[in-house]
């Protein structure tokens with residue numbers, strides 16, 4: 001591929017022909033990161049990213065003119081979606097995807113061709129639900145609980161790491177094991193697998209209640225460090241435990257997705273050793289960029305799996 005600026009190029013991705021445009025367009029002006037580099041990142045990281053997207057309806061945030069331009073959320077597969085892209089129809093009535101009558105037709109990003117198609121649309125951020133769909137596209141119960149740790153200034157990743165250890169213990173007391181992921185923005189996400197079917201299976205309201213109970217218990221035990229309340233005014237110096245992303249209508253940035261922030265940071269899985277170090281040492285943790293994440297993956301693979 002060696003196109004002139006503004007041109008289009010045909011690429012073959014696993015047998016699908018895709019038209020890629022504007023490879024030289026700068027999407028992150030602060031770092032000069034181009035769309036070509038974003039496509040390269042997504043292609044390189046796909047072996048570890050795709051398993052996190054598999055069977056999940058994906059909401060995208062697109063920045064067609066780069067991160068200093070305007071962005072928009074997209075749930076439905078847009079006009080012009082290639083016929084080979086897997087889509088699933090999800091009812092918007094009841095608790096599954098919020099209020100309103102009707103349906104949404106989400107793409108599911110199960111392969112590199114679909115991922116490349118999305119990256120070409122400047123869909124920098126890929127957000128997924130906590131539930132998956134079955135082979136027929138029918139939504140199942142959630143297969144994980146997520147707790148989003150949002151620091152209120154002057155709290156930062158150091159405080160998030162301290163609170164993450166508390167959440168880990170609180171979940172362990174309920175026989176749940178969680179995995180830490182840098183959000184790529186300001187905080188950390190913790191994911192704990194739960195059974196999607198059979199004994200102990202919970203619907204989205206059930207996992208939301210579970211996460212809320214954990215957040216409120218920790219707020220009670222550590223009122224100077226933790227809040228379970230959304231209100232920004234109640235958060236200075238504390239870490240907000242956002243339990244609400246377990247709602248059937250909500251999504252969380254996928255591990256290994258880029259963020260549409262000033263620099264091309266990534267939602268990057270961490271090891272618990274790294275979180276423990278971050279809880280001790282104020283400077284140990286920082287959000288990671290796409291280049292740093294590719295180096296980590298080459299060296300360590302997907303630490304989320306560990």
Ligand SMILES: [Mn+2]
Nearest residue numbers: 148149150187
């Ligand atoms: Mn957050």
